[in-house]
Amino acid sequence: MATYQSTNLRDRVATINQHWTPQHVLTLNDSHSLKLATISGPFIWHCHPDTDEMFYVVSGGPFKLELSTQASSPEEAESKGADEVVELKLGDVFSVPKGMQHRPVAAVPTGILMIEKVGTVNTGDREGDERTVRVDEGRINNFEQEETTQRLDLHCKTVAKKMDNSSKKHFTFSQTV
16 A cells, blocks of 8 residues: 555545535644535635634636624625625635635636635534534544554654664654544
8 A cells, every 4th residue: 555645626626515515635733624525505704713724726717705804793795695796616726714704606616726724614603504514534644544644653762763862852743543
């Protein structure tokens, strides 16, 4: 089995059967999660108070990000509507600033990649809404955690062998990811 594998985003998004259900692709620097989803129709107004949210169009499209730059709540955004709209076509990328009320709307099925802080839910400040999806971020680069732990263990043992005895006492690593 190969130690490292790539992921083809277009192939992976094509396997997603249900719209608005993000799936974990990988974790970057233990702090940011890359998630794929297919979207169709309007989502709910929401914001992410503690993180920006990046969108990249992987397939299909275009789709629109409705932004309510003045609204302080999803209810206010819903009643006032968007005061800006950003259209994203295939290959386009856009980052919604943290705290900004937004709503993705896709007239046609669209595959998107999202990058956001680990633990961020798709409904942001509307967590608990019927569309809230908790993504299992326990996978790294599409490998099961146990396989990843075994690879890291092997890698760390190899690195430790290369280190001289004086520096070994400063080298520690975790058995789990």
